[in-house]
Amino acid sequence: MRHTMMRYELTLTSMFRRAAEHYSNTEIVSRKPDKSLDRRTFGDFDRRARQLASALRKAGCKKGDRVATLMWNHYAHLEAYFGIPIAGCVLHTLNLRLHPDEIAFIATHAEDRFVIVDDVLWPLFDKVRAKAKFDKVIVLRLTSAPLPAGTIDYEDFLNSGDASDPLPDLVEDDPMGLCYTSGTTGKPKGVCYSHRSIALHSLGASLSDTLGLSRRDTILPVVPMFHANAWGIPFAAIMIGAKMVMPGPHLDGESLLELFEKEKVTLAAGVPTIWLGILQALDKEPKRWSLTRDMRMVVGGSAAPESVIRGLDKHGLRVIHAWGMTETAPLGSVSHLAPHMDDWAEDDKYAHRAKQGIASPFVELRAVSDAGVVPRDGKSPGELEVRGAWVAGSYVPPSDENATKWTQDGWFKTGDVVTIDGGGCIKITDRTKDLIKSGGEWISSIDLENLIMGHPAVKEAAVVAVPHPKWDERPLAVVVLKDGAIASEADLRAFVAAKVAKFQVPDAFVFEATIPKTSAGKFLKSELREKYKAHKLG
Ligand code: AMP
DSSP, X not given: OOOOOOOOOOOHHHHHHHHHHHHTTOEEEEEOTTSOEEEEEHHHHHXXXXXXXXXXXXXXXXXXXXXXXXXXXXXXHHHHHHHHHHTTOEEEEOOTTSOHHHHHHHHHHHTEEEEEEEGGGHXXXXXXXXXXXXXXXXXXXXSSOOOOTTOEEHHHHHHTSOTTSOOOOOOTTSEEEEEEEOOSSSSOEEEEEXXXXXXXXXXXXXXXXXXXXXXXXXXXXXXXXXXXXXXXXXHHHHHHTOXXXXXXXXOSHHHHHHHHHHHTOSEEEEOHHHHHHHHHHHHHOTTSOOOOXXXXXXXXXXXXXXXXXXXXXXXXXXXXXXXXXXXXXXXXXXXXXXXXXXXXXXXXXHHHHTSOBEEOTTEEEEEXXXXXXXXXXXXXXXXXXXXXXXXXXXXXSSOGGGGTSBOTTSOEEEEEEEEEOTTOOEEEEEEOSSEEEETTEEEEHHHHHHHHHTSTTEEEEEEEEEEETTTEEEEEEEEEEOTTOOOOHHHHHHHHHTTSOGGGSOSEEEEOSOOOBOTTSOBOHHHHHHHHTTOOOO
16 A cells, blocks of 8 residues: 655745745844844844845855855844745855865855855955956945945845745755755765755754753754854754844853843753853852853864853752764754653662763664774774664765765765764763864864875874863864974974964974884874873963
């Protein structure tokens, strides 16, 4: 027998239409660079996102064309999150933390046609556009700075569109978004999401036992909209009709706490570095802010330290620890206490919450070692592999990693090392990929090594992660100089700083006579990590 159900396309257009129909008075509050607040409604968002979609099509953007953003989290980025995909175009969020050359490489690889840029990011974009070509540059003016020559004002661009233009019919397999993530070997690689994957991800992320999002929530994504879709939160929040509070560029503990209090935020999401800043501010002045009781903090991007979970609990803030990747849209697993854990000892509960949790529905996880799939005994380590409804099946070609990151039987190899217990809960214990995560953003050790080895005085260089109390990890470079050559730490620092984003410059350069190697001649990074784990960083 064949099923008798309708074919209904799972698209952002469907989520978008519903939001305007049911939630037109729900608020969207954005904090501008000068810290003043901009207040709008879903009704405004609906009209303006439609105008954007219409303007893009009138300007010649066709189905599948890439439209990039270089923006902080605010109302206009939200308009782009929907306005671009509902026009049939692909939203490409450029990461403003990267070096301009890297952004230019990514925009060129993605063949971005148009770009929307915050005026406050113009100094960065000016360097990008020297190396990447865009058909149109649209500037959102958040300050009174004059419009740069040869660009279009965002408001003028919107006004060239007509909110009553019909939206194109899309199917769920149409592409809608593009995010690049650091390559382990060399260049960044792109993941292109379908409407279906993001529609299902929005449903999955909203479930009570995942992030538990509701129309009654006031949601503040601290996680940037240029990183892994801000964990899919903007899409899900529009779908369910939650009030949105967008923080703009001020992300320090006090600035965020002010906003949590003022807008009565019930759920915020960000990397551990952010929550550490908040915890320090709260520990210093516990009575200064009056926050929503049992406010939830989604923590991901790096492991949520148990001390942060405990610390925030003391202030009545409940951490929800989640694991995910750009390649998994990103939500993969979430850690919650199961009913049978209610009478566990407090310490055991905290230890459980610091694990990365169980797979969300429509996502499957397994751990694999050289001997095959490892038993779920909570002890045996293996590389975490994932498959599911919102997991990438390849990178945007061409990518060297398309041949190596997927298994023959269709699983994606995450590069994270885990143990999995009998309940299916994963615990990340290590990483096989040669990347360092600092404050939620990646640094490629291999790129740094190649760069440092390009210095005329350097014979060999290995870069490893050193634990850091604020940034989680920071890079340290172990350098062997050529016989008779001279270079100081300051020389090498200046050499690297000229080529990479500031946050990617190693905190320390240490000089050694040799670097330990594996039998295959590769740097023995585990030994270096162990040796330097307590190294005092600058
Ligand atoms: P990204 O693609 O930049 O979002 O980074 C994904 C990677 O971040 C994962 O493969 C992990 O290495 C790391 N990661 C994300 N969430 C967690 C977490 N909760 N605990 C430990 N590592 C995490």
